[in-house]
Amino acid sequence: MNVTVDGVPVSAQPGQTVAAVVPSVVFCGIGVCFDCLVEVNGVQDVRACQRVLVDGDSVRTRS
Template identity: 70%
Template sequence: MKDGAAVTGTVQVTVDGRAVHARPGQTIGAVLPGVLFCGIGVCFACVVVVNGIQDVRACQRVLAEGDEIRTRP
């Protein structure tokens, strides 16, 4: 939030080819069921591919409009 203003609207991302809507400011981990464990980036259980970039920690990366996220099998 900026200057105490309420965050409104949503951002749309793609997770494994499926469109997902989320609140601005949420981390990738927040939209991936069962992925957010430690929340501080030390366990590496949340590692995903974002926009072709490997080894992104989902619990640390804030979602951006149009992100393409791939989970690992």
């Protein structure tokens, strides 16, 4: 699969979460701390450690 992170093309495997391609934003990794919020396809405040990537996703780590 191909996704973008802050406009940069990144390869991802099916089933991987956003956290797998932007590990720098992850803290607890289990959906508890809410410190891994990113924007996915224009939707803000998505938990990177919980959102499974789909082909073509656009992830933004800063607004």
